[in-house]
Amino acid sequence: MRRNIIETIMGGVVLLIAALFLAFAYAGSNLRGVGGYDVVARFNRVDGLANGAEVRLSGIKIGSVVRQDLDPKTYLAEVPGPVLPEVSRRLQAGVELADGPVQIDKFRVVDATDDRALVEVVLHEGRNHIVRRLLEEVGHPVHKLVRTRIGEVRLGNQRPGTLRPLTRAELSSLYTAVDL
Numbered sequence: 001m002r003r004n005i006i007e008t009i010m011g012g013v014v015l016l017i018a019a020l021f022l023a024f025a026y027a028g029s030n031l032r033g034v035g036g037y038d039v040v041a042r043f044n045r046v047d048g049l050a051n052g053a054e055v056r057l058s059g060i061k062i063g064s065v066v067r068q069d070l071d072p073k074t075y076l077a078e079v080p081g082p083v084l085p086e087v088s089r090r091l092q093a094g095v096e097l098a099d100g101p102v103q104i105d106k107f108r109v110v111d112a113t114d115d116r117a118l119v120e121v122v123l124h125e126g127r128n129h130i131v132r133r134l135l136e137e138v139g140h141p142v143h144k145l146v147r148t149r150i151g152e153v154r155l156g157n158q159r160p161g162t163l164r165p166l167t168r169a170e171l172s173s174l175y176t177a178v179d180l
Helices: 002-029 085-093 130-137 168-177
Strands: 054-057 060-064 073-080 095-097 100-102 106-112 116-123 144-150
Touching (some): 085 095, 085 106, 095 130, 116 130
Antiparallel strands (some): 054 060, 073 144, 095 100
16 A cells, blocks of 8 residues: 555646646747748749738648739830820729739820820739730730839840940849848
8 A cells, every 4th residue: 555655646746747848848939920931032923923822832721812012014015096084094904814903004095197196004914924814815916025123124226236334223222122
């Protein structure tokens, strides 16, 4: 009988020490406040990606999209003219394409004659041939197209096939964009 009492007391001491180790490990592991971590990723295209969408790695959900910050892209397009004001209103209201709706940020006619117009289109989307498809949908197929600006980097009067050094402001905006 005496032996059973000693074994019971020793078992209780062992359990108490194990509980202390468990409490110490829990306090040191910071399991209570696991909030995750932020992952910043940069993509040229984000077709079909929306806020709240699951982010998966090898088929395992590792998080969800919280925010999308896309740099505006500015294009200059030559289209058949004239371009009526209704075209601008329709583009800014949004146009339904085969792969989903598109809404532009800005549209303006830069120059126009009776048979052609030079228009500027600013948008945040990056889908394939988005400007060509968009303008064709509103009745103005594109004859010539050039991207004149991405973010703060502008093409200016640069000729095709030539290089130029970036200005300090352009470099600064690029470094800011990638958090450097």
